[in-house]
Amino acid sequence: MFNQVLKGVGMAQPIINVENFRKTYAAFVAVDNISFAVPPGEIFGLLGPNGAGKTTTLECLEGLRQPDSGRLTVAGFDPHKDAPKLRQVIGVQLQAAGMPEAMTPNEAMAFFCAYHQVTPRYDLLDRFGLSSKRKTQFHELSTGQQRRLALALAIAHEPQVLFLDEPTAGLDVASRTELHAVMRELRSKGTTIILATHDMAEAEQLSDRVAILLNGRIATIGTPLEITATGAGLTKVSVHTRDNLLLNSQRTFPAVAQIVQKESYALYFSRDIGQTVPALIAFVQAAQDELIDLRVERPSLEERFLELTNHQGKGA
Amino acid sequence: MSAFATHFLFEFKTGIRNKTLLLMNYLFPLGFYLMMGAIMPGINPLFRDTMIPAMIVFAVLAATFLGLPDPLVNARESGVLRSYKINGVPASSILLIPGLTTGLHLAIVVLLITFTAPLLFDAAVPAHGLNFFLVMVALSLACAGLGLLIGVVSPSTRMTVLYSQVIFIPSMILGGLMLPYSMLPEAARYFAQLMPATHAMNAFNGLAMGTTADFNPWASVGILASSGLLAFGLALYLFNWDNKNSQQRGHRALALLAFLPYVLGILFLP
Numbered sequence: 306m307f308n309q310v311l312k313g314v315g316m317a318q319p320i321i322n323v324e325n326f327r328k329t330y331a332a333f334v335a336v337d338n339i340s341f342a343v344p345p346g347e348i349f350g351l352l353g354p355n356g357a358g359k360t361t362t363l364e365c366l367e368g369l370r371q372p373d374s375g376r377l378t379v380a381g382f383d384p385h386k387d388a389p390k391l392r393q394v395i396g397v398q399l400q401a402a403g404m405p406e407a408m409t410p411n412e413a414m415a416f417f418c419a420y421h422q423v424t425p426r427y428d429l430l431d432r433f434g435l436s437s438k439r440k441t442q443f444h445e446l447s448t449g450q451q452r453r454l455a456l457a458l459a460i461a462h463e464p465q466v467l468f469l470d471e472p473t474a475g476l477d478v479a480s481r482t483e484l485h486a487v488m489r490e491l492r493s494k495g496t497t498i499i500l501a502t503h504d505m506a507e508a509e510q511l512s513d514r515v516a517i518l519l520n521g522r523i524a525t526i527g528t529p530l531e532i533t534a535t536g537a538g539l540t541k542v543s544v545h546t547r548d549n550l551l552l553n554s555q556r557t558f559p560a561v562a563q564i565v566q567k568e569s570y571a572l573y574f575s576r577d578i579g580q581t582v583p584a585l586i587a588f589v590q591a592a593q594d595e596l597i598d599l600r601v602e603r604p605s606l607e608e609r610f611l612e613l614t615n616h617q618g619k620g621a
Numbered sequence: 622m623s624a625f626a627t628h629f630l631f632e633f634k635t636g637i638r639n640k641t642l643l644l645m646n647y648l649f650p651l652g653f654y655l656m657m658g659a660i661m662p663g664i665n666p667l668f669r670d671t672m673i674p675a676m677i678v679f680a681v682l683a684a685t686f687l688g689l690p691d692p693l694v695n696a697r698e699s700g701v702l703r704s705y706k707i708n709g710v711p712a713s714s715i716l717l718i719p720g721l722t723t724g725l726h727l728a729i730v731v732l733l734i735t736f737t738a739p740l741l742f743d744a745a746v747p748a749h750g751l752n753f754f755l756v757m758v759a760l761s762l763a764c765a766g767l768g769l770l771i772g773v774v775s776p777s778t779r780m781t782v783l784y785s786q787v788i789f790i791p792s793m794i795l796g797g798l799m800l801p802y803s804m805l806p807e808a809a810r811y812f813a814q815l816m817p818a819t820h821a822m823n824a825f826n827g828l829a830m831g832t833t834a835d836f837n838p839w840a841s842v843g844i845l846a847s848s849g850l851l852a853f854g855l856a857l858y859l860f861n862w863d864n865k866n867s868q869q870r871g872h873r874a875l876a877l878l879a880f881l882p883y884v885l886g887i888l889f890l891p
Contacts, residue, residue: 405701
């Protein structure tokens with residue numbers, strides 16, 4: 306199965322390998338025999354509802370927990386057996402930014418960089434908007450500032466692999482945009498990023514590939530485009546015309562599965578926009594109405610995710 | 622600066638910045654010293670003979686049993702230790718460095734007490750400086766080891782208070798700080814010998830203050846040092862990075878082995 310995964314993504318030397326990984330907590334199966342591989346320089350999104358196994362997968366890859374069975378390697382190291390070597394090549398931003406209460410951002414940077422044996426990167430504190438908080442104790446920082454500090458610390462030693470667990474939770478728009486820019490910059494330098502998030506828009510926007518975890522299993526894996534294409538496949542066509550002739554119309558169009566009205570727009574969910582859109586335009590022109598706005602939107606990752614979770618819920 | 626030096630400097634500053642640690646390292650012991658110095662010589666003039674060691678033992682008990690374990694438990698509960706683990710901070714540094722910085726804070730308090738007590742309260746001055754230092758080191762080692770062991774095995778901050786008080790309160794009552802060991806009933810003496818404070822007072826009296834020890838003072842130093850080393854070793858062995866992680870190397874009850882030297886002392890000291 307693992308060979309199929311590798312073959313599927315066309316990679317020769319993945320930086321992260323997960324083969325038949327399983328982890329249980331007493332009777333609860335947190336992760337159930339999953340396999341995937343991530344090539345260097347990729348942003349790989351791990352998506353899933355609470356309890357799907359995202360954090361457990363990350364924690365086993367980071368060496369914080371030991372898998373029950375399966376084989377995990379990160380940058381060639383076994384996260385459990387080669388922990389000291391692994392620490393030098395990974396950066397981790399945990400879901401809960403654990404830092405001593407009395408530690409200031411300046412001290413935290415000096416402290417963690419000392420253990421990584423690199424020069425402290427105080428410039429990262431400025432980049433993450435912490436210039437004025439450099440000497441403020443950790444417990445006096447806001448949640449957003451604490452998360453930004455955790456991120457700055459995670460990348461200070463320029464890791465090969467960066468694990469981000471809900472990195473933008475609690476961040477304002479500016480910090481979020483800055484983080485996304487940093488992630489893209491790191492990717493361009495060859496850093497592999499594993500991103501666990503609830504934020505589908507973020508995952509779709511940033512990830513090269515995503516895996517959706519449901520009940521400890523991979524429900525689907527691929528690029529955001531591939532994943533959205535494998536769903537029910539309905540594309541939304543929103544049309545607004547001058548005379549609103551499409552509203553309250555009983556008229557049907559080719560390949561349309563569903564029609565919804567929203568404010569002044571008629572929304573058509575089409576199985577084949579190649580048939581639907583020309584028919585709509587022809588109808589508007591024939592009725593001597595005028596097209597004000599026409600938008601075609603493919604299904605989002607969020608819609609595909611909801612489709613999968615609903616399907617799983619019904620199946621359960 | 623090396624990782625050890627950076628960590629040490631941060632922990633030392635934390636001992637002053639953190640209000641609880643400031644209280645336990647400095648304010649509580651020095652306040653108690655000033656209060657006892659003002660009251661006790663009037664009630665019991667002989668208290669002047671043991672005032673310096675008694676107040677030093679009290680300072681060590683407060684800093685190590687009331688100050689040292691709680692930050693460790695808090696760090697584990699709040700995920701600080703997980704952060705440390707993924708950034709390569711070794712368990713030995715997490716245990717050793719707070720122990721050493723507490724020792725440094727204690728050294729400051731000991732100097733303050735030792736130099737001011739004769740001037741302020743006419744307290745007896747230690748007769749043998751080197752022995753005084755040796756007993757002080759052995760006591761700090763024993764108590765810091767036990768304090769860290771409490772922090773390692775305690776499942777919550779509430780239990781930390783309980784474990785700490787189980788040693789702190791009997792030490793105050795039976796440890797020879799207020800009431801000489803020789804005045805204790807026979808049964809209470811056995812119990813008192815389980816306390817580091819009893820052995821510290823015995824060693825201070827017999828080796829440093831020029832007074833009489835109740836039992837072999839060098840044996841007391843040996844018991845303190847060996848129990849301290851044993852406690853550090855057990856703390857390192859039982860150390861757990863994460864409350865959620867169920868994989869533990871040994872049962873918490875193993876921590877009681879740190880009292881083995883005291884038990885052997887009861888059995889073999891005349």
